[in-house]
Amino acid sequence: MSVRGSGSGFAWPYWLPLRSDLRGISPYGAPQIEEAISLNTNENPYSLPSEVVKAITERISEVAKNLNRYPDRDATVLREKLATYISASTGVEVTAENIWAANGSNEILQTIFLACGGATSLALGFTPSYSVHPLIAQLTRTPWFAGTRDENFGIDIAAAKALIKEKSPKIVIVTTPNNPSGTLTSIEDIKELAHAAGKVDALLVVDEAYAEFSTEASALTLVEEFPHVVVVRTMSKAFAFAGARVGYFIAHPAMVNAALITRLPYHLSSLTQAAAEVALDHHELLIGEIPTLVSERERIRAAITEVGFTAEDSAANFILFKGFAGDSNTAWQFFLDRGILIRDNGLRGFLRVTVGTPVENDQFIAALRELAQ
Numbered sequence: 001m002s003v004r005g006s007g008s009g010f011a012w013p014y015w016l017p018l019r020s021d022l023r024g025i026s027p028y029g030a031p032q033i034e035e036a037i038s039l040n041t042n043e044n045p046y047s048l049p050s051e052v053v054k055a056i057t058e059r060i061s062e063v064a065k066n067l068n069r070y071p072d073r074d075a076t077v078l079r080e081k082l083a084t085y086i087s088a089s090t091g092v093e094v095t096a097e098n099i100w101a102a103n104g105s106n107e108i109l110q111t112i113f114l115a116c117g118g119a120t121s122l123a124l125g126f127t128p129s130y131s132v133h134p135l136i137a138q139l140t141r142t143p144w145f146a147g148t149r150d151e152n153f154g155i156d157i158a159a160a161k162a163l164i165k166e167k168s169p170k171i172v173i174v175t176t177p178n179n180p181s182g183t184l185t186s187i188e189d190i191k192e193l194a195h196a197a198g199k200v201d202a203l204l205v206v207d208e209a210y211a212e213f214s215t216e217a218s219a220l221t222l223v224e225e226f227p228h229v230v231v232v233r234t235m236s237k238a239f240a241f242a243g244a245r246v247g248y249f250i251a252h253p254a255m256v257n258a259a260l261i262t263r264l265p266y267h268l269s270s271l272t273q274a275a276a277e278v279a280l281d282h283h284e285l286l287i288g289e290i291p292t293l294v295s296e297r298e299r300i301r302a303a304i305t306e307v308g309f310t311a312e313d314s315a316a317n318f319i320l321f322k323g324f325a326g327d328s329n330t331a332w333q334f335f336l337d338r339g340i341l342i343r344d345n346g347l348r349g350f351l352r353v354t355v356g357t358p359v360e361n362d363q364f365i366a367a368l369r370e371l372a373q
């Protein structure tokens with residue numbers, strides 16, 4: 001039996017009652033090419049230290065004995081450990097009651113949209129940004145309004161506040177540092193947006209997937225004053241834990257109670273919970289490469305500028321750049337032909353590269369210099 005993989009324009013069989021609004025869309029996903037150096041999905045390039053691998057393996061073999069039982073539905077221990085990590089790293093005291101965890105922050109976003117979105121609740125974002133946000137809006141039948149960013153990928157706060165007032169959304173979503181640009185929205189500006197969202201009874205969702213790579217204060221510092229602010233985080237990036245699929249939000253306990261309604265029962269497996277708990281016990285080791293990644297980011301940025309291209313200001317673990325001759329797809333293929341897989345996000349004239357290990361970055365820089373010749 002042949003099963004079609006992906007791509008729009010597929011003639012769906014007449015007997016499949018797929019929703020009409022989903023018929024034309026393609027499955028989300030960046031190419032996965034094994035032989036290439038993967039600098040395309042903003043992962044942490046460092047594999048887990050052997051000490052952590054050993055601790056996870058030991059814990060998993062204990063947990064495996066009880067796989068006949070459902071996991072802790074509420075992931076209590078994991079949420080307690082996340083609360084300890086977040087309190088220590090942001091200086092804002094939170095408890096497990098402020099935290100909800102799921103299979104990656106994508107699932108977290110879906111849980112939030114299921115709770116506060118829906119057919120009569122507009123969601124408003126500022127694009128270009130993470131393309132999964134509008135996808136989740138569509139899947140949850142939440143109408144989506146794409147606000148804009150300026151040519152430097154910044155948000156014009158006065159215009160954004162006016163837009164929030166005019167559109168009266170139920171969800172306002174901001175990514176900072178933004179993906180794919182890497183640019184920051186300052187905490188002062190996030191506060192302005194929190195104000196505006198509060199006035200129309202909207203939730204302000206701040207997607208901080210890359211927060212650990214930046215020195216800007218977290219939107220979490222606003223939650224006490226603005227209980228409608230929800231901060232979304234992940235263990236996929238700085239934590240080098242993308243394969244385990246663990247994301248979470250930090251918010252007022254009422255938002256956690258809402259998530260308890262829209263999560264699927266037993267959504268987070270015992271194996272995932274156990275692995276993440278051990279990872280958090282070793283968080284200093286896992287996030288230990290952040291300074292290297294940040295300095296490598298700046299080395300790549302300098303190299304991009306040096307060859308005459310333009311790099312956006314990034315506070316994350318990737319860089320968006322432009323200035324190469326020809327279209328993005330041709331330049332993307334140029335890198336791939338040299339064994340380096342970067343990302344074409346569909347932004348005309350731009351490509352995005354994730355910071356790899358120093359050796360991988362050397363190879364990217366060599367290809368970059370060749371491209372610029």
Ligand SMILES: Cc1ncc(COP(=O)(O)O)c(C=O)c1O
Pocket residue numbers: 041042103104105106107130175178179207209233234235236242245246247
């Ligand atoms: C801005 C942003 N949010 C959320 C995610 C989802 O991350 P995960 O589901 O792995 O936690 C990503 C992944 O690239 C991202 O860039």
